[in-house]
Amino acid sequence: MRKIYIFDTTLRDGEQSPGVNLNTREKVEIAHQLEKLGVDRMEAGFPAASPGDLAAVNAVARAVKDVTVIGLSRSREQDIDAVRQALIGAQDPCIHIFLATSPIHRKHKLRMDKEQVLETAQSALRYARKYFSKIEFSLEDAGRTEYDFIAQMVGMAIKEGASVVNIPDTVGYLNPSEYGAIFKFVKENVPDVEKIQLSAHCHNDLGMATANTLAAIQNGADQIEGTINGIGERAGNTAIEEIAMALATRQSFFNATTSLQLSEIARTSRLVSKLTGMVVPGNKAIVGANAFAHESGIHQDGMLKEKTTYEIMTPESIGLKESKLVLGKHSGRHAFREKLIDLGYELDDLQVNEAFAKFKDLADKKKEVSDDDLLALIEEKLVDTVEVFKLETIYVTYGNTSVPTAKVRIVKEANEVLVEEAEGNGSVDAIYNAIDKATLEEVTLDDYSIKSVSHGKDALGEVHVVLTQNGVSAQGRGLSTDILEASARAYVDALNRLIEKRVTFSNRENVKL
């Protein structure tokens, strides 16, 4: 199996993401983690960019031991000197020199013709060769460069002592068959190409960075360049974790592997996200929060029966603990029952069905149903109370300059419909006055408390009330994503419990008689 060398440029091209600025301490922390991940080479920065970056590259060079540390340089002596200074103390230093080769860059940016580009790169390589035994040369914007000029530039770089030649798709313009074809062409047409390693470096402007990099591997690339989480200039670079997992998951197809410790991927991704401030989208391949999460009932059922139905790789392989079955409105009974078992509840079919119906109602109102929401629902369901009064609807009008009013519709003993309206000194007071009017129960409210069961704006609110009637007290509990509805439910629940107590007491007295 072919080994593909991993050139990580999180600390250079990744840092070129707008808004990202890593200080020396942060660069060193990421570098240590990249070393644990097992990258072969790491580009620590662009030393000529600023004294701060030069110092940071130097700190990385001194900090890591088992990785080649690289500094980027234009084809200019002053940049090469900055890399020399930055890599003092590195165990295995390497300079990365680049020059653009495409007609657009030649004409508008460099204002050079082909001959000048060739000579500028040649003299930079000659100068660098005096100080570095390892040199990578990049043909910036190779993706839009004429084939014959690519061949000429690669041939020159080989002659001038480059050990790696990189053929970047700098602006993410190519598709996989076009990018792969360049590698095939170079392999077949450039003399002595076997003396060097060929490298792929892709950008994600059209979302094809990973596909293009894999195409390069299939066509002979020895090294791939990329960043953790795919961060980088504009739409970013090839995500290293995607290449590593594609090669690992489809090993027999690509017949290529890396030396990465795959189980360090998740940790590395989290660290890079934290220190760069670049949040990983939930649906990002491999490292997004949803990459191993399943929400829909049919998928969850499949996962519970056999994980390979919906997972082509395991979360453990990238260092995560386990897959997640997220309960939401698309979930089914299998996953719901499994979650209840996890939470310590073994319910019979009837109880599961009742709780499931309540859960679906809640899931229609909430994006995700948390464990706390479920516990609250289940515990409410498990206590059987006789429902003399059942709250059907409430309607509240409130304005800070008007008197709050509430209208309730309550069904008594499953057949009598009670509808009443009342005012109050607040919305909850108006609701409670309307319930009193409808039920004709005379009670005093001894306690009212409210708390949030879960987090966020759509959290379930839980209201507790204590009602007293003729010296007998009962508490009630109401749950809803709306606190007024939770308040009404708690009140009606307490009324039902009071009535239950009343019936129990009178039965006891009858027995005594």
Ligand SMILES: CC(=O)SCCNC(=O)CCNC(=O)[C@H](O)C(C)(C)COP(=O)(O)OP(=O)(O)OC[C@H]1O[C@@H](n2cnc3c(N)ncnc32)[C@H](O)[C@@H]1OP(=O)(O)O
């Ligand atoms: C594809 C890539 O990702 S390449 C890396 C991109 N990264 C960066 O640019 C980050 C670091 N850059 C910087 O800090 C600054 O651009 C510096 C310090 C390198 C240079 O700053 P300045 O001297 O002010 O030049 P500025 O950035 O405005 O212009 C770039 C100059 O370099 C030239 N240039 C661009 N690429 C190269 C190259 N590979 N080799 C030689 N010269 C180059 C441009 O033609 C331009 O030259 P000019 O001033 O004669 O017109």
Ligand SMILES: CC(C)C(=O)C(=O)O
């Ligand atoms: C310096 C080179 C390799 C680069 O970053 C690019 O072409 O995107």
